[in-house]
Amino acid sequence: MGLERFSLDGRVALVTGASRGIGEAIALEMAEAGASVVALARSEGDLEATVERIDAGGGVAIACTADVTDGPAIAAAFDRAEEAFDSVDVLVNNAGTNPYFGDAKNLDIETWEHIISVNATGAFRCAREFARRVDERDGEGAIVNVASVGGVVGLPYQAPYTASKHAIVGLTRTLAVEWAPDIRVNALAPGYVKTEFTEGVRDNEAIHEELLDEIPQDRFADPEEIAGTAVYLAGDAASYATGEVHVVDGGYAAH
Ligand SMILES: NC(=O)c1ccc[n+]([C@@H]2O[C@H](COP(=O)([O-])OP(=O)(O)OC[C@H]3O[C@@H](n4cnc5c(N)ncnc54)[C@H](OP(=O)(O)O)[C@@H]3O)[C@@H](O)[C@H]2O)c1
Known part of the structure; x- marks a missing residue:
């Protein structure tokens, strides 16, 4: 057994939320590891830019514009992926x-439902679509669900987000058991990462400093520092790993 077990040569990986941030970094690194990539998100222009960066690095990718809350659009994205590459072997639920950042007492139900519907239901919808197709071809596959440290500990003032990420962790464990041995299902739980997502907290000096005090490595991660774990979980190097939650957080949740 050698380092080729970390290769994704010959695999097809569909990455949701690939138009920027962590999803884009995962798409780029999976392509570098040899996978053909289906980059999915809502913003067509940004997705095309991801595909161009993969092309420029010598990789292969297509863009699929879709919203993870839209069932028919997700089914159509998988159809498009299969037309281009025959089958999808890896799903990364990253969108x-x-x-919402505030006291849960002031949270309205519409906002709660929106966050749950994108983060939790969207991931389930894509996982179900993926698994049905793996079954149809009597194949095998791997799912990497991007959760968060907010899926393993509570984060004050982020009730719907942490609820959705704890849902992803529960879903990961359940699907791992239910769909073994054909589909491995793991979660990746990043800590604080420098993306558009955390721009607000990074711009607020007081909150930023408070968070840095909680992170033993004393900094936010670059998206590339998260992507390597997704590549590992998707490939044969992780062939006996399923139902696991891999925290990559600079030590945040360790104390
Ligand atoms: N940044 C962090 O510190 C951090 C920490 C822990 C976990 N995470 C998780 O990591 C994942 C990526 O976060 P990020 O930091 O890279 O955020 P980001 O820069 O805001 O990127 C979010 C991605 O999700 C896509 N997306 C959002 N809503 C979507 C929808 N309804 N349908 C399809 N795509 C959608 C966005 O693309 P479009 O807008 O083009 O649709 C974008 O590509 C998220 O699940 C987040 O919870 C982030």
Whole structure:
């Protein structure tokens, strides 16, 4: 057994939320590891830019514009992926949103439902579509669900986000048991990462400093520092790993 077990040569990986941030980094690194990539998100222009970066690095990718809350659009994206590459072997459920930061007592139900529907239901919808197709071809596959440290500990003032990420962790464990041995299902739980997602907290000096005090490595991660774990979980190097939650957080949840 050698380092080729970390290769994704010959695999097809569909990555949701690949138009920027962590999803884009995962798409780029999976392509570098040899996978053909289906980059999915809502913003057509940004997705095309991801595909161009993969092309420029010598990789292969297509863009699929879709919203993870839209069932027919997700089914159509998988159809498009199969037309281009025959089958999808790896699903990375990375698309996510967190438009609420505040006391849960003031949270309205519409905002709660929106966050749950993108982060939790969206991931389930894509996982179900993926698994049905793996079954149809009597194949095998791997799912990497991007959760968060907010899926393993509570984060004050982020009730719907942490609820959605704990849902992803529960879903990961359940599907791992239910769909073994054909589909491995693991979660990746990043800590704080420098993306558009955390721009608000990074711009607020007081909150930023408070968070840095909680992170033993004393900094936010670059998206590339998260992507390597997704590549590992998707490939044969992780062939006996399923139902696991891999925290990559600079030590945040360790104390
Ligand atoms: N940044 C962090 O510190 C951090 C920490 C822990 C976990 N995470 C998780 O990591 C994942 C990626 O976060 P990020 O930091 O890279 O955020 P980001 O820069 O805001 O990127 C979010 C991605 O999700 C896509 N997306 C959002 N809503 C979507 C929808 N309804 N349908 C399809 N795509 C959608 C966005 O693309 P479009 O807008 O083009 O659709 C974008 O590509 C999220 O699940 C987040 O919860 C982030």
